[in-house]
Amino acid sequence: MTNLKRILVALLALTMIFVLAACDNNSGTSSADPSSTDPVSDTSEDVSSEDPAPTDITVNVFIYDFADPYIASVRDAMKANFESASITADFFDAAGDQALQTEQIQTSISQDVDLLVVNIVTTASDDAAMTVVDAAKAADIPLIFFNREVSDAVVNSYEKCAFVGTDADEAGYLQGELIYDIISADFDKYDLDGNGKIRYIMFKGELGNAEADGRTQYSVEEANRLFTENSLGTLEYYEPAATDLFRPCNWKAADAQNDMQAALGTNPMDSPNAIELVIANNDDMALGAIEALSAAGYNTEGGDKSIPVVGVDATVPAQESIAKGRMTGTIKQDAEGMASGIVSLCSNIASGADLMANTENMNVDSGVAKIRIPYAKYTG
Template sequence: MKRFFCLLVSLALLAGVAACGSAAKTTPTIRVGVALYQQDDTFISTVVQHLQQLALEEEQARHIKINLRIADGRGSQSVQNEQVDRFLDLGCDVICVNLVDRTAAAVIIDKAQAANVPVIFFNREPVVEDLRRWQHAYYVGSPGKQAGRLQGGIVLDAWQAESSDIDRNGDGVLQYVMLEGEPGHQDALLRTEYAIRTLTQAGVATEKLASDAVNWQRGKANIRMRQWLQEFGDGIEAVFANNDDMALGAIDACMAAGMSPEALPFIVGVDATPPALETLADGTLQGTVRNDAAGQAAGMLGLISALTQGQDPAGTVELTDRKYVWLEYTTVTRDNLAAFQQP
């Protein structure tokens, strides 16, 4: 019996040592919920890819584990709200939200605040009053006005260099169509307004033939552009698209109509997605404006890293009004395309 008792004690001690050793080797884990308005959006999927890659690099550098839970809202705010609830129930340390409806941020902020979980919005800017509801609500993105100005600047530069290349009917007026993102979306409104304002302020006369909101989607832009080509034909001298996917949809329609690359209207987009850069290289897209997907991912990860370590985020990322991480847009044309292509 004494031997049996001693054996039990020895086994218990060994088990205790093993358990302590296992606990000492447990890898610290950061749990992050990422809610997307629509995962098949080309730009948003690019941001997520960068975030996943940067998280992997952060894991290796800090010897930690970063669990990214990605959820597709499929264009429904109610679905996205349920996904946020799920993230909070799972004990996520931070949630990142690409809003379906920018006016719905207050509901998500209140949920996050009640759970004391920081929330980082990205690419779709909440109303400023909502973002101020809680100290640990942040936004990572780029200013919509700048995208519009730069897009308009691409067309302006081409017009001033040789207006006859765009002004096909020689009337001194730029006839254009506008493919908009979605009704009420702040970036869509600002990109639309400031692209044209840039031209008119420089003295270029413009005439809008048509415009429509096709929800950032290539397929819908293709359908709308086909209709416009039937209605206006060669009268369309320029196509402004609030994002590259819609610009590519316009190009699809033109090519399906049998137009040669040289006969296409002057088409410009926003985002500088990989597919857009390919069409820029082949001459069908005339220019785009880089929306910094890698920078947005880095801004989010910087906030995540600081917040989960109890640090002041301002020491990790550049914050404006202690709320905003702003990334600059950049003009991309064939002249500087090589700098933005993958090596």
């Protein structure tokens, strides 16, 4: 019996050791090596069946050109909104190169990013956008285009695709209203040669771009409609024989400054055919034109000679120029509103909701997932 008792005691002791060891192992949150940089993944059935954490996604944002002043303001606002939403976001600069942007997107997809936000470079055709959609769709990754508009067909080709931007034509109509507001207040003052017409120069952002097309066409059409309705004169392009009633400057201040200098060479401000109005598709080109005017003695801070200069975006430099009396007005494109709309859709994905959930109070197009951010006139 003595030997049997000893054996039983030994077995009981071993059992207690195993029980205590098991309890100790279950008391921790992870059994991973604390020195490892790899994330610990719990693949148990209970955990995997739970919804993902609201902020547990990574978003990659692809910008057509970091150098664009308005897009820079959208980017800054997006960063702040992403931080508030506790969403991780990385930004990529295509520097105006569609091939580079497409490569950046394909690399991100291969790295299992959760959401793509794309400010597409090429807008003249659907080809580039469809390439992006096809890649996102094949990987089942939600996709948001913004600012630079893609067609309805592109958005509708993928149920997890949306667009956040503006009504391309609205800025043109509002710019036309703004031109009328400014000039109709004292038509004779702005009609420098007294011929009953306002001679203008137009700086267009980009050929084949919906925003540039709408702003170029409807700013002049709407201003002339209002002038005619109120028995005033009309706008007349400064080059009567021109077939294209605009100077393409690719949204850039330097290009507009150079073209304005050339225009002032053929139409000096002290001549009977002087330019009487500057219309630009964006503020950067308007500011470039102002620099050329300033060199000719016009639109200087505190000066007594100026002509109306109007743009689009209401960037900080434009607002400062308006405050100094150099620029006359602009159409505000709401950078914060656009950023908020984009991050709202990203938050839907982060919380496991549909991409277009919670958009009842937004301005959404009928039949396509496009959210429109309104414009507004700005004169200081």
